[in-house]
Amino acid sequence: MIVGLHHYLVLAAILLVCGIVTMLIKRNAIGILMGVELILNAANVNLVAFNHYLPADSGIRLDGQIFALFVIVLAAAEAAIALAIILSFYNNFASIDVEKASNLKG
């Protein structure tokens, strides 16, 4: 059986759902960050698969790969900032349980 676009899309859907479930059922802030990484990877798999399988009419045929490249860079930046915030939170609350981050609750 030839591997087609659908296989990659279903795999990306599995990744996306795993990421969303991870974000919902973790109380550890770093676990939530890992869920975000899974979701970004799902989007990347989609971009690269579409770039590979869809025929392009214009000159540039690598738009999907370039988008994926930017997503990887921004994911690294996001992880750095999120970890800095998590460490600051850990220092103030001695915990990274997101249930305790309720200072702004009305």
Added chain:
Amino acid sequence: MTTVLFYIFALLVACSAIGVAVSRNIVRTAVCLFFTLTGVAGLYFLLNAEFLAAVQLVVYAGGTLILIVFGVMLTNRLPSAGWDVKPWEKTVALGIGAVLASALVASILSLPPRAQPDESGAYPVLELGAALLGDYLLPFELVSVVLLVVMIGAAYLAKGRRRNREAQP
């Protein structure tokens, strides 16, 4: 050959992604995330995106994940017992996941089949570089500015953290 490799990588990615979702130990979650990222890099190889696969391995599996592991090590001194979410929250999360998964898979399977890959031969790293410095020059430079801002911001947060710790006791 490609089909076998795809199924191997897909199995690796899917199993370790589910492992990330269900694992309770945060270190085990990080290890599962590493296998997921490596499997996604293998998928990029199969999709003729060798440069992207290398970037995925170097930046994601080598950089971002190490950063996350450092975060785990810096904050893992506290006992993580009693951290489980409530059962109804878990039920709601799994329900949302099941509904989303079924809707996505149904809509994907209703797409028209498109099984002929674009076998254009040699991988055009040259075109990738030309596009990055041509049509995508402005986003490319903006991303470098974003990285600079992120570096300064992370350093600022770390510095503020140390001052806070000295002020508290």
